[in-house]
Amino acid sequence: MTTTSTASPTSTSPTSRQIWTRTRGLLLALAVLVAAGIVMALVRSDARHGHLDPRSADPRGSRAVAELLEQRGVTTQVVTTLAEATAASGPGTTLLVTTPDLLTGRQQRSLRSDMTATSGRTVLLSAGEASTGTLAPGVSTETSAPVSARTPRCSLPAADRAGDVDLGGERYTTELPGSDACYPSDGRATLLRINGPAGGDTVLLGSPDILYNERLDKRGNASLALQLLGSRPHLVWYLPSLDDPSATPSSGDGDDRQDTGERGFLELIPAGWLWGTLQLAVAAALAAIWRARRLGPLVTEQLPVTIRASETTEGRARLYRRTNARDRAATVLRTATRTRLAPLLGVPPMEAHSPDALLPAISARITARDGDLQDLLFGRPPTDDAALTLLADQLDALEREVRTS
Secondary structure (H helix, E strand, C coil): CCCCCCCCCCCCCCCHHHHHHHHHHHHHHHHHHHCCCCCCCCHHHHHHHCCCCCCCCCCCCCHHHHHHHHHHHCCEEECCCCHHHHHHHHEEEEEECHHHCCCCCHHHHHHHHHCCCCEEEEEEEECHHHHHHHHHHCEEEEEEEEEEEECCCCCCCHHHHCCCCCEEEEEEEEECCEEEEEEECEEEEEEEEECCCCCEEEEEEECCHCCCCCCCCCCCCCHHHHHHCHHHHHHEEEECCCHHHHHHHCCCCHHHHHHHCCCCCCCCCCCHHHHHHHHHHHHHHHHHHHHCCCCCCCCCCCCCCCCCCHHHHHHHHHHHHHCHHHHHHHHHHHHHHHHHHHHHCCCCHHHCHHHHHHHHHHHCCHHHHHHHHHHHCCCCCCHHHHHHHHHHHHHHHHHHHHHHH
16 A cells, blocks of 8 residues: 655644745835935935035035136135145135044144134134134134024124025134124124134134025025135135045154044944934833733633644654754653553563663563663664664664564
């Protein structure tokens, strides 16, 4: 008679449909996370492309103000290194530094030395605590303010003619004589002009918004930008770059590490990401508490269905196989065989697992060497799956022989 082997109806192996059902939520969340990261990276990349560049027509570029200055006879020279900026600066120039906080301490000192030796104008955009101490001594920075329409409230002619403009960002205070503090926010200026030692002056703008293409036509932004940058016939537009050779520390400086502006990994992460991570951690903790079971003693209850013995055996065997627990499986097989053989041979249950009591009783019933029985019932664990299968077959054969003898 030929029999056909079919899969056990009690198999608990998950099907492909079950696997998809269990993992689709995680895969969807992962896909959304990856897509959000790509979108944010593209947005941030686009936002920085041409930022404050007088050659860029992007919304946050500054091509419009450069063209208006050119129509008024002011030439604009774009530089990206400190050497080019200092070489192009002079009595008849306006030096615009777009990101002064990006300069190292050594670069700031070199730029400050050039500023004090000329009667030109220097305009610093969004200069914070990292640069005002060197580039604008005597000026203190305060917490930043949002960009909004502000009124001059000062005697600076350029601000008085421009009227309301879009300013905010860094706020400044100073006790230096002859300074002009304009467009205040809570009493702190978002535009500050201070006199230089050689007849020039320095203008600090808390935010660069009045120079953006997208904001130039609003309120008095264009008027203020043209007056601040067009007071001299030549404008040096300095876009600091990390590729500037002057940003590389020299071996002779004792504060090279401080000058390079090196920061740790956490300092490079935007504050918004840190707050977002904290919020996600709190949300995950609350979700875990919500989904967790209530604390308390275990409560027994009747199972709604009866679990088949074959299903339990198959599940346990699958767990043994997953962990390669052949020694544990062999011990279970041998212990079960000895427990069933003991009553057949008249061996007391307490001595069923004693070789001295069980092996002689088996030898008296069947023809077998004690050494073979010792290895079979009390031997070492098998080394591979084939040896484990052979052990199970030999134990079944031994039990059948004892029963039929």
